[in-house]
Amino acid sequence: MAEPFEDMFKESKVFANREVLSPHYVPHNLIFRDKQIQEIAKYLTPSLRGERGRNVFVYGKTGTGKTSCIKNVIERVKNLPVSKAHISYINCRIYNSRYRVLQKIVSDYLPLYAKRGYGIVDIYERIISWIEEDGKVLVVALDEIDVVKDLDDLIYTLTRANSDIKSGGITILGISNKVSFKEELDPRSLSTLYENEMLFPPYNSNELAQIIKERVEVGFKKGMVDQAAINLSAAIAAKESGDARLALKIISRAGEIVEENGLDIVGPDQVNEAAKYAEEDIAYELINTLPEHQKLIVYAIALLSLQGSRYKRLNEDGEMYLFSGDIYDKYVSVANSLQKEAKSSRWYRKYIADLDMQGIIVSYESGKGIRGHTKLIKLSYQPGKIKDTIERTLNKEA
Ligand SMILES: Nc1ncnc2c1ncn2[C@@H]1O[C@H](COP(=O)(O)OP(=O)(O)O)[C@@H](O)[C@H]1O
Ligand SMILES: [Mg+2]
Incomplete structure (x- = not known):
C-alpha cells in the first residue's frame, strides 16, 4: 500500500502559492474597481468625521468584487487616525437574524456582553450607550443582507436607534448579490436602505483575463499557464455572468488537472475540462447556502x-x-x-x-x-x- 500522507510535503510542480487561488483570499490590489472603492470611501467619509452619514446599498451579481472592495475599504479605514468611527463587517450568511447581527456588534466592541443569555433589549441598550459615551459613529456593513430572516425588523431597529441616540449614530452599508432584491423589500426598509445606491457591473472578458493573469503570476509556478488558457477561462466566465470567482476557480481547477495527470502546462483543454467541474462546484455551494x-x-x-x-x-x-x-x-x-x-x-x-x-x-x-x-x-x-x-x-x- 502507498503511504497515505506521502504527497503531503511534496512540493507542487504547478502551484507556487495555492492560498492566493482560494475563494477566501482577499486580494490587496483590486484592478478595475478604483472607481467603486473611491465611491464607497466617499459615502463613508461623513461617518469617519463623526457625523452620521447616509445609508448605502451596494449590489451586483456574484463575483463582481463587492465583498473584496468593502473589506479593502475597511482595511484602509483601520489605518486612518480616526477615533470615533467604527466599522463592523458582518457576513449575514452567518449572522442571519436581527438578534445575531446585534450580538455580533456587541461581540466586536463589548465582548463582556457577548456571552449568551442576554435578551435583545439588553443588547440593544448596551450598543446605544456605548455609542453615546463619546458620540461614536458605527458603520454596520451587512454583506449578503438579503439572507437576513427578519430584515425589516433589523433595519427598523438600526434606524430607530438613531432617534434614541443623543450623540453619534449608526450608518448601514448593505450589500447584496441579488439584483432584484429591491422589489422584495418593504417600502419603509427600502427608502431607508437606498439613501445611496451603487451597482457593481459584471466584468467583461478582457477584465477577467487581467484579473486571472495577476493571480496566476503569484499562484502558479512560472511558465505553467498558457495565455490561451487564461483567455479561455476569462471568456467562459464572462459568458456565464462576469463572475471573477468562477474565472479563478476554473484556472485553479485546470492547474489541479495538470498536476494530477503529470502534464507540463495548463492549456485550453484543461480549462474546458475544469469549467465543467467549476460550475458544478459553485452550484453545490449555492445550493448548500440556500434558505x-x-x-x-x-x-x-x-x-x-x-x-x-x-x-x-x-x-x-x-x-x-x-x-x-x-x-x-x-x-x-x-x-x-x-x-x-x-x-x-x-x-x-x-x-x-x-x-x-x-x-x-x-x-x-x-x-x-x-x-x-x-x-x-x-x-x-x-x-x-x-x-x-x-x-x-x-x-x-x-
Ligand atoms: N477587481 C478584482 N481584482 C482582483 N480580484 C478580484 C477582483 N474582483 C473580484 N476578484 C476576485 O473574485 C473573487 C470574488 O469577489 P467577491 O468580492 O467575493 O465578489 P462578490 O462579493 O461581488 O460576490 C474574490 O475572491 C477575488 O479574489
Ligand atoms: Mg460577496
Whole structure:
C-alpha cells in the first residue's frame, strides 16, 4: 500500500502559492474597481468625521468584487487616525437574524456582553450607550443582507436607534448579490436602505483575463499557464455572468488537472475540462447556502427526478421534466418528515421563481396539456449529487 500522507510535503510542480487561488483570499490590489472603492470611501467619509452619514446599498451579481472592495475599504479605514468611527463587517450568511447581527456588534466592541443569555433589549441598550459615551459613529456593513430572516425588523431597529441616540449614530452599508432584491423589500426598509445606491457591473472578458493573469503570476509556478488558457477561462466566465470567482476557480481547477495527470502546462483543454467541474462546484455551494425551504424544494425535486417515471414527462426535445404540483406535494411530505411546517403554495411559487432565476432549475409553462396549465420543472444539475449534498447539510443542521 502507498503511504497515505506521502504527497503531503511534496512540493507542487504547478502551484507556487495555492492560498492566493482560494475563494477566501482577499486580494490587496483590486484592478478595475478604483472607481467603486473611491465611491464607497466617499459615502463613508461623513461617518469617519463623526457625523452620521447616509445609508448605502451596494449590489451586483456574484463575483463582481463587492465583498473584496468593502473589506479593502475597511482595511484602509483601520489605518486612518480616526477615533470615533467604527466599522463592523458582518457576513449575514452567518449572522442571519436581527438578534445575531446585534450580538455580533456587541461581540466586536463589548465582548463582556457577548456571552449568551442576554435578551435583545439588553443588547440593544448596551450598543446605544456605548455609542453615546463619546458620540461614536458605527458603520454596520451587512454583506449578503438579503439572507437576513427578519430584515425589516433589523433595519427598523438600526434606524430607530438613531432617534434614541443623543450623540453619534449608526450608518448601514448593505450589500447584496441579488439584483432584484429591491422589489422584495418593504417600502419603509427600502427608502431607508437606498439613501445611496451603487451597482457593481459584471466584468467583461478582457477584465477577467487581467484579473486571472495577476493571480496566476503569484499562484502558479512560472511558465505553467498558457495565455490561451487564461483567455479561455476569462471568456467562459464572462459568458456565464462576469463572475471573477468562477474565472479563478476554473484556472485553479485546470492547474489541479495538470498536476494530477503529470502534464507540463495548463492549456485550453484543461480549462474546458475544469469549467465543467467549476460550475458544478459553485452550484453545490449555492445550493448548500440556500434558505431552508428553498433547499427542501430542491431536495424534493432531486428525489422525484431519481424516482420512477410516474412523475416525469418528456417534452418535445426529449428532456425529462416534472410537474410543479408533484414537486409541491413531495416538498410538503419532506418538510413534514423533518417536522417543519411547509410553506403555502403561494410561497412555493415564489421560491420556484427564485430558483429559476438563480439557474438552479429550469422551468417553463406547459401549454394546455393533460393537467391544464401547469409549470414544468427540471434540475440544472445531476439529481444524485444534489441529493447527497443536501442530505449532508440536513444532517449537520438536525
Ligand atoms: N477587481 C478584482 N481584482 C482582483 N480580484 C478580484 C477582483 N474582483 C473580484 N476578484 C476576485 O473574485 C473573487 C470574488 O469577489 P467577491 O468580492 O467575493 O465578489 P462578490 O462579493 O461581488 O460576490 C474574490 O475572491 C477575488 O479574489
Ligand atoms: Mg460577496
